[in-house]
Amino acid sequence: MRKSGLSMDDLARHLGLSRATVSFALNGRTDVRISEATRARVVAAARELGYRPHAGAQSLAAQRTDLIGFVTDIPASPFGGGIIHGAQAAAWRRHKLLLIVSSEGDPEIEATGVEMLLDRRVEGLVYATQMHRVATLPAAVEAVPTVLVHCTSDRPGAVSVLPDEVEGGYAATRRLLAAGHRRIGLVNLAAGLPASTGRRSGYERALTEAGLELEPALVRQGDATATTGYDLAARLLDLADPPTGLFCATDRMAMGAYDAAKERGLRIPEDVAVVGFDNQEIVAAYLRPALTTVALPFAEMGVAAVEMLAATAAGERVLDRTLTGRLVERASV
Amino acid sequence: MRKSGLSMDDLARHLGLSRATVSFALNGRTDVRISEATRARVVAAARELGYRPHAGAQSLAAQRTDLIGFVTDIPASPFGGGIIHGAQAAAWRRHKLLLIVSSEGDPEIEATGVEMLLDRRVEGLVYATQMHRVATLPAAVEAVPTVLVHCTSDRPGAVSVLPDEVEGGYAATRRLLAAGHRRIGLVNLAAGLPASTGRRSGYERALTEAGLELEPALVRQGDATATTGYDLAARLLDLADPPTGLFCATDRMAMGAYDAAKERGLRIPEDVAVVGFDNQEIVAAYLRPALTTVALPFAEMGVAAVEMLAATAAGERVLDRTLTGRLVERASV
DNA sequence: GCGCATAACTAAAACGCTTAAACGCACCGG
DNA sequence: CCGGTGCGTTTAAGCGTTTTAGTTATGCGC
Numbered sequence: 001m002r003k004s005g006l007s008m009d010d011l012a013r014h015l016g017l018s019r020a021t022v023s024f025a026l027n028g029r030t031d032v033r034i035s036e037a038t039r040a041r042v043v044a045a046a047r048e049l050g051y052r053p054h055a056g057a058q059s060l061a062a063q064r065t066d067l068i069g070f071v072t073d074i075p076a077s078p079f080g081g082g083i084i085h086g087a088q089a090a091a092w093r094r095h096k097l098l099l100i101v102s103s104e105g106d107p108e109i110e111a112t113g114v115e116m117l118l119d120r121r122v123e124g125l126v127y128a129t130q131m132h133r134v135a136t137l138p139a140a141v142e143a144v145p146t147v148l149v150h151c152t153s154d155r156p157g158a159v160s161v162l163p164d165e166v167e168g169g170y171a172a173t174r175r176l177l178a179a180g181h182r183r184i185g186l187v188n189l190a191a192g193l194p195a196s197t198g199r200r201s202g203y204e205r206a207l208t209e210a211g212l213e214l215e216p217a218l219v220r221q222g223d224a225t226a227t228t229g230y231d232l233a234a235r236l237l238d239l240a241d242p243p244t245g246l247f248c249a250t251d252r253m254a255m256g257a258y259d260a261a262k263e264r265g266l267r268i269p270e271d272v273a274v275v276g277f278d279n280q281e282i283v284a285a286y287l288r289p290a291l292t293t294v295a296l297p298f299a300e301m302g303v304a305a306v307e308m309l310a311a312t313a314a315g316e317r318v319l320d321r322t323l324t325g326r327l328v329e330r331a332s333v
Numbered sequence: 334m335r336k337s338g339l340s341m342d343d344l345a346r347h348l349g350l351s352r353a354t355v356s357f358a359l360n361g362r363t364d365v366r367i368s369e370a371t372r373a374r375v376v377a378a379a380r381e382l383g384y385r386p387h388a389g390a391q392s393l394a395a396q397r398t399d400l401i402g403f404v405t406d407i408p409a410s411p412f413g414g415g416i417i418h419g420a421q422a423a424a425w426r427r428h429k430l431l432l433i434v435s436s437e438g439d440p441e442i443e444a445t446g447v448e449m450l451l452d453r454r455v456e457g458l459v460y461a462t463q464m465h466r467v468a469t470l471p472a473a474v475e476a477v478p479t480v481l482v483h484c485t486s487d488r489p490g491a492v493s494v495l496p497d498e499v500e501g502g503y504a505a506t507r508r509l510l511a512a513g514h515r516r517i518g519l520v521n522l523a524a525g526l527p528a529s530t531g532r533r534s535g536y537e538r539a540l541t542e543a544g545l546e547l548e549p550a551l552v553r554q555g556d557a558t559a560t561t562g563y564d565l566a567a568r569l570l571d572l573a574d575p576p577t578g579l580f581c582a583t584d585r586m587a588m589g590a591y592d593a594a595k596e597r598g599l600r601i602p603e604d605v606a607v608v609g610f611d612n613q614e615i616v617a618a619y620l621r622p623a624l625t626t627v628a629l630p631f632a633e634m635g636v637a638a639v640e641m642l643a644a645t646a647a648g649e650r651v652l653d654r655t656l657t658g659r660l661v662e663r664a665s666v
Numbered sequence: 667g668c669g670c671a672t673a674a675c676t677a678a679a680a681c682g683c684t685t686a687a688a689c690g691c692a693c694c695g696g
Numbered sequence: 697c698c699g700g701t702g703c704g705t706t707t708a709a710g711c712g713t714t715t716t717a718g719t720t721a722t723g724c725g726c
Contacts (some may be wrong), residue, residue, distance in 0.1 A: 057712035
């Protein structure tokens with residue numbers, strides 16, 4: 001067995017001080033007076049002997065765990081990984097650790113996970129989804145302040161941080177307009193999804209602002225796959241008066257659109273310009289030519305979630321937040 | 334403030350029992366005798382009153398945290414997400430929770446993260462990388478049993494679980510051979526990487542076994558991008574006697590190879606068959622035609638890591654493990 | 667030389683559980 | 697009626713911290 005680490009008691013005894021003094025010194029507390037000399041001596045001894053505070057015991061005594069629960073269906077996917085990272089960074093800044101439960105979308109894992117998190121006495125819960133959707137939270141989350149990321153819920157008191165889909169659609173379309181395109185097709189997601197509705201209204205706003213007529217024939221929708229992207233783009237490009245710019249609501253769909261264009265001998269961006277959405281590196285950056293696309297502000301969303309949790313804990317009243325993404329310029333426009 | 338949950342003490346008092354009895358009953362201990370009636374009464378009351386054990390206090394008292402540290406550069410990427418999921422599943426099976434630190438490859442985050450994990454008294458550490466490589470572990474990991482996943486280290490005592498690259502390369506090449514191809518090109522990763530070396534020797538073994546001559550001209554290498562994949566594949570296809578089958582060491586490279594083939598008017602798989610490696614859903618499944626590729630056994634690797642940690646804790650001597658992936662058949666052969 | 671701040675530190679009670687050891691009691695054989 | 701044996705439960709000692717409420721010295725004014 002490895003030398004099992006010394007306790008604060010050991011350290012205090014070694015220094016001929018009381019546990020209390022050591023605790024005060026180590027925590028650098030200013031509301032209690034410890035001579036500078038003693039403080040330094042304690043800190044030095046702690047470092048030298050490799051003393052490690054026992055976070056669990058601290059939690060028990062101090063009545064706070066510094067733990068934030070993070071439940072998500074993200075990790076195994078390329079979507080929204082930034083949320084975790086942003087959340088972790090924000091948590092660390094507050095000396096808190098993220099306790100992550102990766103549900104892979106399985107409600108049972110989710111429920112069990114939340115239970116485990118509550119047993120660990122997490123101070124708050126972040127519930128993040130990879131797709132912008134309406135989520136059904138396990139009932140147990142009631143027990144603790146919760147912030148939803150990338151999703152909403154009808155559960156009262158649950159606050160969300162969401163990407164600004166409208167602004168994203170607007171930015172994408174504006175980019176095509178700026179490149180001189182006047183007939184712009186929209187390869188959209190299936191109707192009803194927040195992402196679909198939002199991106200479309202951004203698209204429409206941009207066109208309207210540019211003084212263009214909205215043509216229903218230029219808007220198609222389907223699921224988020226490359227195959228569907230191919231089909232929808234093909235139909236648009238086969239129109240008598242085809243668009244010269246394509247806004248695809250998903251990088252995956254853009255991937256399909258590339259194929260449709262190439263099959264027709266159309267060069268990107270010379271003959272048809274394409275803007276995607278999601279900035280999935282693996283697709284966007286490696287498509288040929290590389291895809292200009294809209295990146296959702298995932299990291300910022302993660303940060304916001306943790307900050308909102310902190311604000312809630314501090315007794316502030318917290319409201320939903322919407323964060324805007326940014327256009328990533330590459331070579332497809 | 335929310336009703337802050339009742340303690341085991343409260344529960345015991347409510348039942349007119351001692352804390353010890355409640356503890357025994359709730360933990361279903363068989364080494365101590367509690368009447369069935371009492372046990373049932375306790376469990377019922379606990380459920381009814383919504384009693385939640387305080388995991389932190391349990392850890393302190395029982396001298397085990399049931400926490401496993403998981404340090405990785407994976408989450409924000411599409412690679413190896415399965416490792417986390419497998420590890421989590423295996424951990425849960427043992428009533429342990431994963432404490433994940435997402436380093437994004439930043440050594441400073443990694444070091445701080447490990448410190449935090451040690452403060453939480455994790456019982457072991459899993460260190461997982463998204464790329465098969467040699468890792469430099471923060472010094473602090475010495476303090477605790479550690480298992481490396483998808484990487485190796487020179488640090489003594491650190492055990493690894495690795496994918497069988499050779500077997501993967503062998504399977505991919507065999508698939509092409511089975512389809513009748515006799516001239517098979519290898520679009521490989523840069524030399525020196527374990528993935529590159531392994532996949533290549535699998536490729537060579539398959540060819541040799543099939544009684545074919547190894548032709549150095551059919552093997553090209555470069556970095557893992559689609560662009561490089563395009564370049565290397567193009568050179569192979571422009572050979573006087575071009576290969577009819579292409580084994581790409583990466584799905585991304587296969588993505589580039591597709592472009593090279595299409596540009597030359599070659600149909601996949603009729604004119605040239607392609608097998609990838611990695612099974613990155615987003616690329617492999619949505620490429621047209623969908624890519625046949627080798628999937629690394631990530632989930633199993635995660636499971637293995639946690640099991641090895643458990644074995645170590647149980648005092649067993651643990652050795653490196655190698656797990657083999659599987660061929661995912663789609664439409665490119 | 668006394669009373670009093672003040673600075674520096676200590677004692678001890680939590681925090682919510684686990685667990686080894688002790689306890690009381692009913693039952694049994696003799 | 698007595699000693700032993702199990703069974704069901706309790707007592708109490710931790711686990712490693714934090715924190716409240718002290719307790720000692722020391723210096724200072726008068």
